[in-house]
Amino acid sequence: MTRALVFPGQGAQAIGMGKALAETYPEAKAVFDEVDDALGEKLSAMIWEGDAETLTLTQNAQPALMATSLAAMRALEVEGFGLDQAAFVAGHSLGEYSALAAAGALTVADTARLLRTRGLAMQQAVPVGVGAMAALLGLDFETVKEVALEAAAEGEVVQAANDNDPGQVVVSGHKAAVERACEIAKAKGAKRAVLLPVSAPFHCVLMEPAAKVMAEALEAVEILTPKVPLVANVRAAAVTDSAEIRALLVEQVMGSVRWRESVTYMAANGVTEIFEVGAGKALSGMIRRIEKSITCSAVGAPADIEKLKS
Known part of the structure; x- marks a missing residue:
């Protein structure tokens, strides 16, 4: 089997994530300690004992999800499921930073600080209440691009932001334009149009x-x-050049997350098994809908690793 490792994005966060990993594997605990030191605060306490509302704040969720993913990665390495067995890494939005840290391109400390900066910058770019995102279910990416064009009014923006799987595309932009896109999508046969929190x-x-x-x-x-x-999210193809990676991470902030195409690319290049490393199972569900030939395992707790060993 040819394996790839993928890393989740925002929305996967949950209070308590990674705690069992840290209690079971000293190497996993060391990741949370390193992130705490890099940020100068006990993010780990917020993740394990805080409230969901605070954790969900973009500037907290992004480094917290990375920390959990890297803790799971360290546990996998201890148990013999390391990077040396992977053909590719990939991540959904902020998960791309987790993937780069897992692949040794970024240090854990730098990644934590970059994601804190990214979360704050993304939050501050648009006043709260001005923008919105919505998941359109049952339409393909090309149709959603047409919906977005139709929904964009003078001076208002709405774009196809995430091509998640064959039946789920997320649009992003000004709130009124996103709401119009939801109505247009329903008229074009969308099963559902859901504003995202x-x-x-x-x-x-x-x-x-x-x-x-x-x-x-x-x-x-x-x-x-x-x-x-x-x-890479915006390329849906493999990259290794550090200067190119740097440019693509900047482009990714405004660019579409081409997740469906990324999974298709990995399958076309021989991947038959994917580990979703970190919190949640959302990517595994998407992957199964994209490529039925790929087997998926979500790895976010010691019990998940025990299953892999059995």
């Missing part, structure tokens, strides 16, 4: 201020050649 419209041109912040932040950190190729 997010505080900012990610992956659209309204994030331009955040992209500028990230360009500056990324220039200040060292990015090494990843030990395993990264299947």
